[in-house]
Every structure is written in C-alpha cells, then in structure tokens.
Amino acid sequence: MLAALRHATQWTLSLIFIVQMYVAMLVVGILYLPYALISPDGALAGCHAYCRWVIFSLRMLTGMRTEVRGTPPTHPVLVAAKHQSFLDVLMIFHAMPRGRFIMKRVLMYAPVIGWFGLRIGCIPVDRGKRGQAITKMMAQVKAGTQKPGQLIIYSQGTRVAPGVKMPYKAGTGALYTQMGMDCAPVATNVGVLWPKHGIMRKRGVAVVEFLPLIPPGLPARDFLARLEAEVETASNALMAEAGFKGPTKTPA
Structure with missing residues (x-):
C-alpha cells in the first residue's frame, strides 16, 4: 500500500x-x-x-538531481553525445557557453524551440544532407556572420533507451574529418531516470559526463570506433550507477 x-x-x-x-x-x-x-x-x-x-x-x-562531470569545452569543438531523453539536451547545452545542435529540419516549425534554435545557430538538416549544412555553417563562421561555438551532434541519430543497442552513424565520422577539430564525447545515464516514453520522472542523479577530447586527424572509421567504445563504456557505467540492470537489446 x-x-x-x-x-x-x-x-x-x-x-x-x-x-x-x-x-x-x-x-x-x-x-x-x-x-x-x-x-x-x-x-x-x-x-x-x-x-x-x-x-x-x-x-x-x-527529487531528480543533475550532475555534469568532466570538463565541458569552451572552445570551438564537435560534441558527439549519447541521447536518451530531452534532459540530456538541456544539460549538455547548458554546460557550454555557445552550444548549437544539428537538428531535424521539422523542428524548425516547433513553437519557441524552432525559432530560438535557428537564432542561436542550430543547423536544420534533411536526411542525407548534413555535409552541405556543415559546409555552409563553416563558411559563415569564417566570414564572421556566425560566431564559433560548440556543435552538438547525437551520434546514433535519435534517442536510444537504456539497454538498447544502436549503431553510431557514419555522418559523425564525416563531420569529424570535415571540421578538423577536437571532438568531445559525452556519455549519460539520464534515460534511466527520465525515460524515452512515459510520464514518470524518478528520483536519483542524472549525469552527463564529458569525456577526454579526441584530437583531430584520425581516419573516420578509427574515430567512430573509438567514439563508440568510449561513450558506450562510460554510459553503461553511469547507468549501472543509477540502478539500471536491464539487458542490452537491438531494436527490430
């Protein structure tokens, strides 16, 4: 009772x-x-x-507390993060001075989020056209019409519930080589407490952890393998810390 x-x-x-x-x-x-x-x-x-x-x-x-671990970057950098719920969006963005997201074009039309996102420099993209958008953004930064900042991408392309195994998209590797800058991997456990679906928000400590920078210059395939290994290992440890004990599964 x-x-x-x-x-x-x-x-x-x-x-x-x-x-x-x-x-x-x-x-x-x-x-x-x-x-x-x-x-x-x-x-x-x-x-x-x-x-x-x-x-x-x-x-x-x-009663859900939040904690940012590691050192959030303050210089222009590619941030490649694990995505489990809306909370990690807020925590990662708030931890850095000038974050901007690569976002689905449909979000441009969302009330408040869409217009403010465009105003801070988020990049709306259609599926398969990220490269064109990034080239345009880099040209704008170089021309001084857009301030440099921290470009945030979710490497698996969508929210992934704890315990679900999903591949890292090749687009992240392409951005890494195209931009030629440091990459800040980010792990999280927020989906254990703030699930992908449903109302319940659980008590506990939701964490995003900025891992050591990956320097530029690696081949895209090697970079992507390293990114996935580091983010998944750290995220699994954070989820276990939050009490997650479920099995790992691959979505159908």
Whole structure:
C-alpha cells in the first residue's frame, strides 16, 4: 500500500513537472523575445535561462538531481553525445557557453524551440544532407556572420533507451574529418531516470559526463570506433550507477 502511494505521488508530481515545463517554455520565449530579436545573444540567454528553470524545477518537484562531470569545452569543438531523453539536451547545452545542435529540419516549425534554435545557430538538416549544412555553417563562421561555438551532434541519430543497442552513424565520422577539430564525447545515464516514453520522472542523479577530447586527424572509421567504445563504456557505467540492470537489446 505504501509503495503504491509513493508511486502514485511520484507520478503525479512528474505530470505536474511536465506540464509546467512546457508552460515555462512559452513564458521564457515571450520574456526573451525582444532581446532575441535584437541579438542572437538574447536567444542564447533565453535558452540558458530555460535550462536553469527545468533543472531547478525537476529537482524541486520530482527529487531528480543533475550532475555534469568532466570538463565541458569552451572552445570551438564537435560534441558527439549519447541521447536518451530531452534532459540530456538541456544539460549538455547548458554546460557550454555557445552550444548549437544539428537538428531535424521539422523542428524548425516547433513553437519557441524552432525559432530560438535557428537564432542561436542550430543547423536544420534533411536526411542525407548534413555535409552541405556543415559546409555552409563553416563558411559563415569564417566570414564572421556566425560566431564559433560548440556543435552538438547525437551520434546514433535519435534517442536510444537504456539497454538498447544502436549503431553510431557514419555522418559523425564525416563531420569529424570535415571540421578538423577536437571532438568531445559525452556519455549519460539520464534515460534511466527520465525515460524515452512515459510520464514518470524518478528520483536519483542524472549525469552527463564529458569525456577526454579526441584530437583531430584520425581516419573516420578509427574515430567512430573509438567514439563508440568510449561513450558506450562510460554510459553503461553511469547507468549501472543509477540502478539500471536491464539487458542490452537491438531494436527490430
């Protein structure tokens, strides 16, 4: 009986958190819109403010704490991250001064997220056309029309639930060789506490860990193998730390 009551209470608090999280997105978007219209720095400030609120309200309402380990990069770098839920998006972005994502083009049309994402320099891409988008971005940075920053890509291309095995996309290796800069691998366990689907947000410590930089110059295949080994090993350790004991499986 007591366990059922605790579960129901946690589920209810999780639902309240989710509702207010989306309301807060609209409120922050409105408050920061004038500044964002004047300068991309205003959009960047609004995005960081939203991250702070979500992280704060998550802890206050659900008891889930967040922790960033390792050294988040502050120089122009390719960030290749594990993606398990919306929380790792917020934590990784908020840990760095000027992050920008490679995002699916459809997100351009999402309320608030789409416009603010474009304003801070996120790169909308169609499937199979990342190379063209990156070439354009690098030209804009070189010409001074876009500030350099940390380019974030999810190497598996989508959210991957804990225990699910999914290959790393060759596009990440192509970007690494094309950009010719350091790569910061990022591991996480957030999906154990904030699942890919469902309402429940569990108590515990959600972690994103910035691993040692991989220097430029490796062949794409060697880089991708190293990236996958390092991120998966670290993520598995973090998930075990969070209490995950499920089997590894390959999606159908």
